[in-house]
Amino acid sequence: MLKFEKYHGIGNDFIIFREEEVAGLDYSELAMKVCHRNFGIGADGMMVAAKSEKADIRMIFYNADGSEAPMCGNGVRCFSHFVRNNKLVEKDLIAVETLAGNMLIKTEEKDGRYLARVNMGMPIFETDSIPMSVSEKDYIERKIESYDREFSISALFMGTTHSVTFVDDLETLDIYKYGRNLEINPIFPNKTNVNFAKAISKDRVDVKTWERGAGYTFACGTGACAVVVIGNLTGRLDKNVEVAVPGGKLFIELTDDGVFMTGESQKIAEGHYFK
Ligand SMILES: N[C@H](CCC[C@H](N)C(=O)O)C(=O)O
DSSP: OEEEEEEEETTEEEEEEEHHHHTTSOHHHHHHHHHOTTTSSOOSEEEEEEOOSSSSEEEEEEETTSOBOSOOHHHHHHHHHHHHHTTSSOOSEEEEEETTEEEEEEEEEETTEEEEEEEOOOOBOOGGGTTOOSSSSOOSSEEEEETTEEEEEEEEESSSEEEEEEOSOTTTOOHHHHHHHHHTOTTOTTOOEEEEEEEEETTEEEEEEEETTTEEOSOOHHHHHHHHHHHHHTTSSOSEEEEEETTEEEEEEEETTEEEEEEEEEEEEEEEEOO
16 A cells, blocks of 8 residues: 555646655556546646755656656645645755756745745756757747647747647637647657647736646646746736636746746645555
């Protein structure tokens, strides 16, 4: 039996284990099993809290399909909540080691709500680092075809690989059809997360994300950051933006010290997984 806790960050849900519970297991296989909505506990992703040489603690992240990802925005807020609940690091400002670098998280518990403000680092636009297999050095507002439509795509590394496209018909767009197709476009050798966005004003944007390795989720934290970065770069959005996603709201601030994301997380359950 493996002791776990389950959290969600505005509907993006995760199962979290301490490293000592799962040491020696194949994390990719375990993620596919525990994230399965019928044969497992059910979640968009799985995290393991491990010791770190570089920060207070290390977050290992796997998508529901068993693929490892460098970072997860909603996940790292839930992770910091788990860390606080289990007193693994007894500070309000914690550094979490991830494959995308150390993330600094300010945690706050107020009236039973758990809030975290995360410095998500700086966006990377060089196509080699996204990564993309294209000759262009960066990929901002370039046309990509998907079935009967042409999307204007901007790609970047924002904790993980992201593509952003602003559309007028976000309410009716078939996210499954176009998201699934763009995710596996061959110009992304490791695939991509796909963010469909609609600017409501200069400080409000609606976003729906098709996630690599997890599908259409209620929220994507790194995706929300990616949308604000591209929205600001292309003149659609200011630097402090409220991002509305199907599962709730995130607040993104673009600063010279990094992209900051603020949002809630909630503990859903705890228990034992019978492998
Ligand atoms: N599916 C993503 C990882 C999870 C990102 C998302 N859940 C977030 O909140 O940032 C990827 O494969 O890069």
